Amino acid sequence: MIVLNGVDLTLGDRQVLNNVSFHVKPGETMVILGGSGSGKTTILRVILGLYRPDGGLVRIDGQEITHLRNKSLSRIRQRMAMVFQSAALFDSLTVRENVGYRLWENQQLSDDEINRIVQESLRFVGLHDIIDRMPAELSGGMKKRVGIARALASGATVLLYDEPTAGLDPINTCLISRLIRRLKEKGVTQVVVTHDLNTAGQVADRIMMIDHGHMVFEGTLDGLQRSTHAAVRAFLDPGAFGCDDDTLFPQPIERVE
Amino acid sequence: MISRPVHVKDKLISYFLAVQEFTLLSAQAIAGLARFQRHFRDMLVQIDRVGVGSLFIVVLTGMFTGMVLALQGAIQLEPYGATIYVSRLISTSVVRELGPVLAALMIAGRVGTGIASEISSMKVTEQIDALLAEGTDPVPKLVTTRLVACVLMIPVLTIITDGIAMFGGWLVARLYLSIDSYFYWTWAFEALRLRDLVVGLVKPTVFGFIIAMVGCYVGFRTKGGTVGVGVSTTQSMVSSSILILGSDFLLTKLFMAFP
Secondary structure (H helix, E strand, O other), rough: OOEEEEEEEEEEEEEEEEEEEEEEEEOEEEEEEEOOOOOOOHHHHHHHOOOOEEEEEEEEEOEEOOOOHHHHHHHHHOOEEEEOOOOOOOOOOHHEEEHHHHHEEEEEHHHHHHHHHHHHHHHHHHOOHHHHOOOOHHHHHHHHHHHHHHHHHOOOOEEEEEOOOOEEEEEEHHHHHHHHHHHHOOOOEEEEEEOOHHHHHHOOOEEEEEEEEEEEEEHHHHHHHHHOOOHHHHHHHHHOOOOOHHHHOOOOOOOOO | OOOOOOOHHHHHHHHHHHHHHHHHHHHOOOHHHHHOOHHHEEEEHHHHHHHHHOOOOOOOHHHHHHHHHHHHHHHOOOOOOOHHHHHHHHHHHHHHHHHHHHHHHHHHHHHHHHHHHHHHHHOOOHHHHHHHHOOOHHHHHHHHHHHHHHHHHHHHHHHHHHHHHHHHHHHHHOOOOOHHHHHHHHHHHHHOHHHHHHHHHHHHHHHHHHHHHHHHHHOOOOOOOHHHHHHHHHHHHHHHHHHHHHHHHHHHHHHHOOO
16 A cells, blocks of 8 residues: 655755655555646656655655665565656667666576566556567557556566656557556556546556646546536636647737838 | 956855765765665666767877887987887876876766766756656765766776877887887886875776766756756866865875875
8 A cells, every 4th residue: 555645845945745645455446647847747757756755744654754774665666666657768778677776686586487477467558578678669559558567567566657648649558548447457556647537547556646746636537527616617628728829929920111 | 347346255154064065975875785685787777878889089098108108218218228118108107096086077078978967957847856756865866877987987998098008109119119128017017116006096986976976966066948958967077077086196196194
């Protein structure tokens, strides 16, 4: 179970998170919605312990991680895996080495066993035929799926996704959403950061929305659509809330013939 | 044009913090040696990259340095009828100073910038965050392996540079100055003392530390996208070169204090 309680975080001179509190139950898929720069990715980094909050607490499976030393944090991170927005595959390693990275690092399984897990994970994401390719040879969608396979092979029980469908075509977006749903069926706890409402609708058990570091909504997709909060309305219906030419060009262009 | 006021105090604090961070990273990298077996394969890869990969440039550096020293030395020694002693000049100047410094500067250009650009690219593409997310401490894996490779291989490359420089000097002495090979090599080795060899090995070890740590440090603190990678690469070359030349002076002075 993931619990964030009253988390504040300031980076530089900017407060990125302000009193953020929510929890994710085991096996649940929580979607964090919000515009660019709203603090969505920062929440994932706080959960992973990459950022230490200035205030509040973060609990993973009952253990408070805010003040843990790096070594203890590494042990907590072994239970989690993250699919990065850029996929963040290690470009000096093959797909096989990327997917089995954590298993090879931990040195607890034989090479044959690791290879079997790697192949299974790649088969799960439909990419078992690219096992010996380098990341530079893959498309954006393939990289994201290899990122999911890497998370899967690591045996993590908590998966964090940072914009998993950003920049992908509709088919790849659909494939990624389907993978997230299949993992939900397997009982994996998932936190998905996205600004794509379609993806959110397809995978979410619950939705949380963040705006300029403040939580503005937590509930179901239906609840989100019924919400009267100005930030939620602006996100759902941008045309009615300032996404027009007047906003882009506040001063009329003067033309002199 | 209005320029922004320079806050000297802020600048000083930022330099102080940079030194503190550099020291901390160095300490963490040395502490990472305790887990060297875990990253032994990465270390071998780095040793191959630094050692074998830099062989060609240090051979060329040594060859031309030795040849130029022979030509210039002969001009200075000829009025005194001492051209035959040119090998003394070549061996002492190469082993004490030019070999370690020139090899280190060339390796800083090739290896140090490579380290900086590789780590900074990993930083901006979130690969270092991915390592952390995988539960791997990036310092032993990325920094300790490169530090060990540089500290082990740069002295070896310096010995090769020294040897090739003396060989290059011999080529010019034999073919251009008509100095007998026996005299050349006898005077070359006769001029060297044990202390010169110690100095010639301590310096490249220190330079290896500087090249690896500066490359890793600037790589880790990279900000921004591809522009940041470029800035880090340049910064690595400039900082390494200045630190190599500065520490060369300090080490020379230190060794002079112990005759």
